[in-house]
Amino acid sequence: MPGKELSFFAQTWVLFRKRITILMRNKWPYLAALLIPILAAALVTLFLQDFEALSCRPEDQVREARSLSLNTELAIGANIPVGPSQQQVDNLRDEYPILEANTSAVILVNTFEEFQNYISTNFSFATPGGFFDGDTPTFAWRGDYGVQFAVAAQNMMHASLLNIPIQTAYQPFDEPWAPSAGDSLQFILYFGLAMSIFPGFFALYVNVERLRNVRALHYSNGVRAGPLWLAYTLFDLIIVLLVSAVAIIIFVSVSSAFYAPGYVFVVFFLYGLSATLTAYVVSLYTTSQLATFAFAAGGQCSFFLLYFVAFMCIITYIPAADIDSSLDILQYTMSLFFPAANLLRSLLLTLNQFSILCRNNEVASYPGAFRVYGSCILYLILQSAILFLVLVWYDSGWRPAFLARKQHRKEDLEQVDDMDAEVFTEAKRIDGASDQLRVKHVTKAFGSFVAVQDVSFGIPHGQTFALLGPNGAGKSTTINLIRGDMRPSEGDIEIEDISILRKRAAARTHLGVCPQFDAMDQMTAIEHLRFYARARGVKDVEHNVDQILHAVGLAPFKNRMAGKLSGGNKRKLSLGIALTGNPSVLILDEPSSGMDAASKRVMWRTLSSVSAGRSLLLTTHSMEEADALADRAAVMAKRMLAVGTADELRKKHGDAYHVHCVHKDAPYSSDQDMAEIKTFVRNTFPGAITEERIFHGQLRFSVPTDRTAYRGDDSTNGISSLFAQLEANKEKLGLEYYSVSQATLDQVFLSIVTKHNVLEENYARAQGQKKLGVWGKVKRGVMVVYHNA
Numbered sequence: 001m002p003g004k005e006l007s008f009f010a011q012t013w014v015l016f017r018k019r020i021t022i023l024m025r026n027k028w029p030y031l032a033a034l035l036i037p038i039l040a041a042a043l044v045t046l047f048l049q050d051f052e053a054l055s056c057r058p059e060d061q062v063r064e065a066r067s068l069s070l071n072t073e074l075a076i077g078a079n080i081p082v083g084p085s086q087q088q089v090d091n092l093r094d095e096y097p098i099l100e101a102n103t104s105a106v107i108l109v110n111t112f113e114e115f116q117n118y119i120s121t122n123f124s125f126a127t128p129g130g131f132f133d134g135d136t137p138t139f140a141w142r143g144d145y146g147v148q149f150a151v152a153a154q155n156m157m158h159a160s161l162l163n164i165p166i167q168t169a170y171q172p173f174d175e176p177w178a179p180s181a182g183d184s185l186q187f188i189l190y191f192g193l194a195m196s197i198f199p200g201f202f203a204l205y206v207n208v209e210r211l212r213n214v215r216a217l218h219y220s221n222g223v224r225a226g227p228l229w230l231a232y233t234l235f236d237l238i239i240v241l242l243v244s245a246v247a248i249i250i251f252v253s254v255s256s257a258f259y260a261p262g263y264v265f266v267v268f269f270l271y272g273l274s275a276t277l278t279a280y281v282v283s284l285y286t287t288s289q290l291a292t293f294a295f296a297a298g299g300q301c302s303f304f305l306l307y308f309v310a311f312m313c314i315i316t317y318i319p320a321a322d323i324d325s326s327l328d329i330l331q332y333t334m335s336l337f338f339p340a341a342n343l344l345r346s347l348l349l350t351l352n353q354f355s356i357l358c359r360n361n362e363v364a365s366y367p368g369a370f371r372v373y374g375s376c377i378l379y380l381i382l383q384s385a386i387l388f389l390v391l392v393w394y395d396s397g398w399r400p401a402f403l404a405r406k407q408h409r410k411e412d413l414e415q416v417d418d419m420d421a422e423v424f425t426e427a428k429r430i431d432g433a434s435d436q437l438r439v440k441h442v443t444k445a446f447g448s449f450v451a452v453q454d455v456s457f458g459i460p461h462g463q464t465f466a467l468l469g470p471n472g473a474g475k476s477t478t479i480n481l482i483r484g485d486m487r488p489s490e491g492d493i494e495i496e497d498i499s500i501l502r503k504r505a506a507a508r509t510h511l512g513v514c515p516q517f518d519a520m521d522q523m524t525a526i527e528h529l530r531f532y533a534r535a536r537g538v539k540d541v542e543h544n545v546d547q548i549l550h551a552v553g554l555a556p557f558k559n560r561m562a563g564k565l566s567g568g569n570k571r572k573l574s575l576g577i578a579l580t581g582n583p584s585v586l587i588l589d590e591p592s593s594g595m596d597a598a599s600k601r602v603m604w605r606t607l608s609s610v611s612a613g614r615s616l617l618l619t620t621h622s623m624e625e626a627d628a629l630a631d632r633a634a635v636m637a638k639r640m641l642a643v644g645t646a647d648e649l650r651k652k653h654g655d656a657y658h659v660h661c662v663h664k665d666a667p668y669s670s671d672q673d674m675a676e677i678k679t680f681v682r683n684t685f686p687g688a689i690t691e692e693r694i695f696h697g698q699l700r701f702s703v704p705t706d707r708t709a710y711r712g713d714d715s716t717n718g719i720s721s722l723f724a725q726l727e728a729n730k731e732k733l734g735l736e737y738y739s740v741s742q743a744t745l746d747q748v749f750l751s752i753v754t755k756h757n758v759l760e761e762n763y764a765r766a767q768g769q770k771k772l773g774v775w776g777k778v779k780r781g782v783m784v785v786y787h788n789a
Helices: 008-023 028-048 086-095 097-101 112-121 148-162 181-211 214-220 225-254 261-283 289-317 320-337 339-350 370-396 421-429 475-483 504-508 525-535 541-552 567-579 597-610 623-629 646-653 671-684 719-728 745-755 761-768 774-788
Strands: 080-083 106-108 129-132 138-141 437-446 449-459 464-468 490-495 511-514 585-589 615-619 632-637 639-644 656-663 698-704 735-742
Touching: 008 225, 008 525, 028 181, 028 225, 080 086, 080 112, 080 148, 086 106, 086 148, 112 129, 112 138, 129 148, 138 148, 181 214, 181 225, 181 261, 181 289, 181 339, 214 225, 214 475, 214 511, 225 261, 225 370, 261 289, 261 339, 261 370, 289 320, 289 339, 320 339, 320 370, 339 370, 421 449, 421 639, 437 475, 449 475, 449 490, 449 615, 449 639, 464 475, 464 623, 475 490, 475 511, 475 585, 475 615, 490 504, 511 567, 525 541, 525 567, 541 567, 541 597, 567 585, 567 597, 597 623, 615 623, 623 745, 632 646, 632 745, 639 646, 639 745, 646 745, 656 671, 656 719, 671 698, 719 735
Parallel strands: 080 106, 080 129, 464 615, 464 632, 511 585, 585 615
Antiparallel strands: 129 138, 437 449, 437 490, 632 639, 656 698, 656 735
């Protein structure tokens, strides 16, 4: 049943439903994403016990420093050398009664030398210091604890010299920290790190979907990039919305100290959106789920901590007059690029840390002002919009014209002088043809390596076209170019007159693809087919799915998870996906690999029944399959070597009869007997080609169809003459039996690749490809990523 192109939002809903299906079988990442920030929000409120909202009054934003003297804390652990008389020790104890509790606090030294030795030996214990009232009064103090020890030691000496009680205390200026700043900063730090982690869980599925080629199969079978990323974003935003709402509810229920919690909720939600999209972008480049989570969650945590450290450095080290402007610079630069920076800024604002909410000793009146929550909200919206566009751009294949430059060098392109006439004719034909699939002079190069060179062919409706070639011939690259997974360096591909380069999404709506890989999602077989039927806009989904299940032989396994199907049944499911929605162009990349012989023939019958009215491109290593299905075939090895119907290829590249002879004494035939047979063949059939080796009494040779007559007798030319000569000499040559056949497609294929001296991929690399160094491998990897973007 044919489908139709869905609207943007209709396809978004189909993809959203798919994510719900996946959720039913893989809940743990989403539970972790939900519970980690909510539990953190509940636990960090313990730091806000008895916490009161900070006002902008100067006295509320400072902490009074302690007064220090020998009557208070400085007497604890005191060790004071004094001299030279006991009277000075007694006076000191009378002056500071607190020293009586510590009998060893004051030590008598009788001479100045003894005083010096004591200080030198006990410099780390002489607290706060000591003095010697000799001819030259001298005092010493510990210099590793601020100025308060110097003040205390000097006060002791002055009181002794003047014999007047003097009480001196040292008190620093008030500290610019609110009394509860330590607890509130811990609240911000721990909750912020939990919020930095949870969006990383959303990247796990989208990463594995890409690595398993599920998303590539989606795009090849009618799914568009915009609806896909919108559906995935909306699905994950449900968790973000719950986390943001529950966290704010917990906070406001515990304390009334939060400034404008409604705006904080908006920032939390937009942060979740931006961080989720950031995680999606990270998933495009990572090679495993672990790496994806590490970079997505670890990156947000790193930027959160970086902003926190920068903020604290400004508060601590920047002159007071420049703090506000420095904080603005930090916000307007770092927060512009990193979502976590805006999250931290909102947490600092809502608790009015270090008076950043204060405007002339008053709390900011409008929470949405740019210097309050406004900049956070604006930056997060901009980040989300840009990141979403990056995702759609990356998967849509659009590029500015100046980036679509040629990526190969002219000297690397071979000059093709031995092109077959049929290949040349096919290339000329498609320039003005109306074929539903047209590959027009396509070249694909990765740097200096040319994978596909000037390939042209067309497939009209109702025709099956087989693309053949050895390993490394460029077949899979050509398929990827037609699917739109890669961009050609030169040329164009048109599907139903739509360029895959200029309108990739529109062209793909006419494609059905059965890829070489089995891209299975976490769904059953029937759920896969339902999803693709809905994505293609099929009206009667259940009827269409039921027909496909029976057509490909998957009805007994429809409720089995796709990942648990056998290899052959996975291929059947991939074929069923390609047939869903009745696409006009069907691409089958080795569809029968992994199937047994019986299943192959069932699949062949299915393909024969659905090929009418559609263009079908088939790549296969099975010449039997190509012979059974293809109306035309082409052999390629980077470029097109031959093209035509099977009979046309046989006539040009395999126009001979192939004879297999078995001697009556095989496998114990003598070399002399076999030499006589070989001599007979060469003398009887002009132009006959015999195999060099003889295997245990067996000989194979081929005779051109126009050379079957006995030498000197052209009147009996033909297969009858071949049989006549063999039959007449059967007894003489000692033949047990013989067989005569026309050239198979296997033999035609071997003839073509041998003629063009084509080697398989591994052999070609071993013989002709220069070994790449580390830089060469990096360069090629970058080029592959660039071309696939």
